[in-house]
Amino acid sequence: MFVNIEKSLDKTENYEILLSNLDYYIIKGDNLITNLSNLSAYLNYFLDDINWVGFYLYDGDKLYLGPFQGLPACTLIALGNGVCGTSASTKETIVVKDVHQFENHIGCDSASNSEIVIPIIKNNELIGVLDIDSPSFSRFNKIDKLYLEKVISKLVDKL
DSSP states (O other): OOOOOHHHHHHHHHHHHHHGGGGTTTTTTTTTTHHHHHHHHHHHHHHOOOSSSEEEOOOEEEEEEEEESSSSSOOOOEEEEEHHHHHHHHTTTEESSSSGGGGGGSSSSTTTOEEEEEEEEEEEEEEEEEEEESSSSOOOOOOHHHHHHHHHHHHHHHH
């Protein structure tokens, strides 16, 4: 059962609180979809000023929509297309301050103006990506990158 967790107004402190409680919501041995579903809801609770958070999973050929919080989204993304496909193909986190300036951006929600995508990699194999959008420009920065990569690292440890 989810119990409200008091959040901080300080971004770094809020991420520390998020990480300290994460093990209650992603559990080793649980189904991947179960863990991703809880993680998308948990991140949606903790992160302010976002309009979409979720996962795209890799099937060996392309990314397909996984668990998420937000409006309906694009269902398939080719590697190299958009922020998600680019992050998946390079296996690197991408922070985009203005998605309208990103070549090949895929606009699933017209309200989105900035985005961060973190690849999920285990044993050098791509599993998928975490994708988070915001209606604000420049919403994501190096603090988000650092802590969201830690979140994904904890997730990978549970797989």
